Amino acid sequence: MLTNHFKSIIIFTGDTMKNKHAVNFIFTYYHIKKVFILFFTVIVFCLNFLSAQWYSNWNYRKIITNNLSPAGDLTNFPLLVVISNDSDLSSYASNNGYDIVFTLGVNTNKLAHEIESYSAGTLIAWVKMPFFSASVQASNMLYMYFDKTKPCTVWNASNVWTEGYWMVHHFNEAVSPLLDSSSNGYNGTWNFTSGTSTLGAAGVIGKGAYFDGTNDYIDLVNLHLPLNKSFTMSIWQKSEVTEPNATSRYSLYSNYFYFKKYQDTNIRKYYFYLLDGNGTNRGSSYNIPEGTEYSWFNHTAVYNQDENQYYVYANSSMVKSQSCTNTSKTSIIQISASGNDGWMGYLDESRISTNIRSSNWIAAEYSNYVNPAEFRLLGAKDEYGLPEISINALASPPAIPGQRASFNIAASVAPGIVTNIRIDYGDSTAVENTAVSGSSVVQTINHTYSSGAIVLLSAVAYADSGKTCTNLIYITPSPYAMPAVSNIQTFYQNEGIKFTFNLPSANINRVVIYRDNLQLSSISPVSAEMEYLDRYLLYNTVYTYQIGAEYASGMTVSSNITCLPLQPELVQKTIGVKGGTLANLVAELAIPAGAFSQDIIVSMHIYSNLLYNFQPEYVSAYNQVRIETVPQVHFNSNARFILRVPFVNSKIRMFPEDGKYAELFVGSENLLTIASYSETGAWVPLYSRSYDQNVLPNFSYKLLAADLSDPGKFGVSVIINKNDYTGKVIVKNRVFTPGSVYSAMSKVMIFFPNTAYEDVLFQIFRMDGKKVHERCFPGAVTLVSWDGINDCGKISDSGLYIAVITKGGKIRNAHRANIYLLK
Incomplete structure (x- = not known):
């Protein structure tokens, strides 16, 4: 070790x-x-490659790598920075955080910022980003400097909120007044009468305000917007409105425009109200997504005076657009509302702007605020000098x-x-x-x-x-050189991806194959020339490999080998009396010795789910393959057929990934079966055996096996009715025409259960009792067919016949079916 x-x-x-x-x-x-x-x-x-310079002589700094702007470049964007329980800040910053300074990563110019709150290493701050990039990561990097031995810096919140911000409330105060962070001074007064309403409650960002729906509100009586001008208003809300026919619950309110929880049995319905220049209400309702009714949710409305149009966004997604010419009055008087129609629940981060906020801006705000810890990566502490x-x-x-x-x-x-x-x-x-x-x-x-x-x-x-x-x-010096494997070559085959490589040293104990950073195989003993075939692949999927050579004193690993996605469509082989095997990524066919009396060309095609199911009592199949022989023959001895169903992280992965098979297979993982395609348009289940094969911790197969007497079309399907599957005989093409140009009519197919895997005797009798055809199937077949050829090699006469299927020699329990041959 x-x-x-x-x-x-x-x-x-x-x-x-x-x-x-x-x-x-x-x-x-x-x-x-x-x-x-x-x-x-x-x-x-x-990380000093960003800026070898340093802000003044502050002793400590940390790099903050912020996400890209999600939808487009922005200028002067107020970026939220949240840092929780940072031991370096706690140890080396002042108790109030006033020594904290922000600069860009590429220079030492101090940025405007507002500290909403700071305590014991937990910081909520807003930093004005001169340019917030959607493509250049370095543009969005900040340095945060801190040093409690330095004099406190004076930060000015209004310098952060300059892009047309008319009012900004963080709801961070525990008592009145509630301070407006913009330069306009629209501070709020807490009007509390009784009940459980409170300031300093848990907000979406730091602290917020809680309202119990009674006569409690925040008074903003002096806030007025310019008449007939564009504006943007937004607020974060978390509803506790539970009654189906609730009184209208106002969050940001005036007599002229507001947000409210709509009075309706639909608890997802909200409303934006706006008066046009004639005093007519141009507001409308909208729904938030199901499952978010009692979660923090952002509501934003943008009125564009030039377009005479307003837009409503819910969690940054536009949900409403409507025309509105001019506005009658533009004053906000309350957050929540007086009387019995006040908000019921939590409110946070209320803002009004005289700018038209773009969808890019709104998307960036939501992305930054909804999970600020995931929006940035905080680096380690740098020390001056x-x-x-x-x-x-x-x-x-x-x-x-x-x-x-x-x-x-x-x-x-x-x-x-x-x-x-x-x-x-x-x-x-x-x-x-x-x-x-x-x-x-x-x-x-x-x-x-x-x-x-x-x-x-x-x-x-x-x-x-x-x-x-x-x-x-x-x-530890090694007694010998430890070269990596060499001369790696990649070969794409029907059954998988093969690697050949050389081992340049006799001191190698074993070879380890890695795929996507997981150990796929360990090979020992080793030789100078080696090969490995990876058969455990998903169809049309890219994989990255590495090959490790293990020595007594360590391991060397090759560089990455990224392979093309494997999409085999046809595998073909000539198989004679000695038998043979045919395989691709999804299926394997093992033909035993004696199954053919001459050389036969056997092919297996991947169908890519071209065959659809048209009969309601069955379901479609995936991973479809077609097995053919040239010339067309039966298997004299049963051929073992295996379909591999891959599972990734315990979920079935088949092709094509059309999004539809989830409704078939989720919850039915133990009801999987091989199905055979009838030319009448039905995927009929075969009785197949099931095995599990583990490959990697996140990758496994369920192997479905059945014995076949004839070639055909097969796929992976689901047992709908287990009783029918284990006890019912199904006849397809009961009336058939041998030699017909229509393949759907050329033979009869009989599906039957064989749960004990018994030998099968298949016989065809005329109505007078004379036997015209007989075949024996040792093993576990569940499908037999007859093309009308009798044991003399001729097409039988037209008429009614009886098919008899005897399992394990038990004549009393034989299955019988009437069929009709039509010449």
Whole structure:
């Protein structure tokens, strides 16, 4: 085991002893997940490439990588930043968070921001993004600086809300007044009479307000919008309205335009109200999706004066558009409402703008607010003037006794320069101390180890700030080189993807095949030339492979091998009296010796579900295949036929993925069966045996097997009626015409249960009792057919016949069916 041989130790000296970009390596050797054993490589990631500059002399910062704008580029967008229980903020920021500063990732220009709340490492802040990009990730990166030893900065919320924001309420206050974050000062007054209404309740972002539906509201009596101008209004609501015929429940209210929960038995119905220039109501109702009735939901209305049109958005999706010429009055007087028609539930983040918010803007707000923790990635803490250093071996294994070993050393610091790099190879040889100069330094070092003893290689970076960073790695020199497999070639075959490759060393113990980062196969013993066939594939699916060579001291893994999707349509083979096997991704046909008396061309076509079911007592089949012989013959001995049904993460995956088979197969995984296609347009179930085959933790097969007496068309279907399936004889083409140009009429097909897998005797009798045809089927057939050819090799006369199917020699329990041959 190599688990204890390769360790990483990173030590910082100076103002901190914490590892600011630590990488934890855990080596789990024998595990189904693929593990690269990188004996020698520890990389300390550096993000200083974004900005080697630093805001003033603040001691700490973190990079914040925000998602792209979901629908288009935006300017001066107020971005929500939520950070919870961050130990670095808690330790190194001031108690009120007033030392927190934001800059872009590419410069040190301070951005306008508002801190809605901060306590013990939990921050809710709004940052004005000069350019919020939909395509360039670096444009959306921020640095957050913090240092409680620095003077508090003065942040001004109104500088964040400049793009036409007329009123912005976060509902963060526990008492009056409720402060407007815009520059207009439309503060609210809490009017509480009685009941359970309260400020400081749980909001969609931080705190919100709760209303119990009685005479409690927030007064905004002085808020007026310019007459006959465009505007946008929005609010987050979480309803607790349960009665089916509730009183109208207002959330953002005036006598002239408002949002309300509609008075209706439909609890998903909401209403936007707006008066046009003539005082006529142009409002309309809309529904929110089912299942969201009591969840936080965003409602936004946009009135476009130039278009004389308004638009209503529910969770950023436009749900209503209607014309409205001018507006009579534009004042908001209350959040919730007085009397008995106030809101019942929670409210948060209410805003009014004199700008027309685009659908892109509304989509970006919703995406940012609905789950702010998922909207950004928070980096590790950077410290002012603290260098970083990494060590990367340039060969695998990193060292062989008596041979030169090479390592790449990279050091950086921001701000400042790296002045020295000190290397100790760990084998009591001389220590190298090299003078350097630069904010980022990369060099290659070489050294020859004389023995195979484990050594500790250390590298120390010194900065002009007086701070240092040390990186150490354990190295175990290998007694021999460990080359990876070579000459890998890929072959696409009907039954799967085959790899051939060479093993360049006699020291390899086993070969491991990985597919999509999971161990697919372990091969031992090994040879110089090897091959592997992966038959466990989904139709038309791309896979990535790697081939690992395991040595006594570790493993080397090949680069990625990404294969084309396999879509075989036809497999064909000439099979003679000795029998043979035909296979593709979805099916396998094993023809025993003696089944043919001469060489026969056998083909298996993948139908891609071209055959439909037209009879209501049966259901369609998937993974359809057609088996044919040239010339057309029966199997003298039963052929074993297997259909493979793949399961990925416990869900059936068949083709084509048309979205329809879910309604057939979900919940019916143990009722799967092989079905045979009757030319009358029905997929009739065969009695088939079922086996499970596990391949990977997330991938398995259910194998459906049946014995066939004849070629035909087959697929995977579902047993609708289990009683019929196990006890009913089904005759297809009861009246048939041998040799007909219409294949649907050329033979009779009889399906029957054979639950005990017994031998079958199939006989055809004339009405006078004379036998004209007989075949024996050792095994477990559940389908027989007759094309009218008698045992003398001639077409029988027209007339009524009796088909008798005897299982296991039990004549008393034989199945009988009347059939009619028509010449």
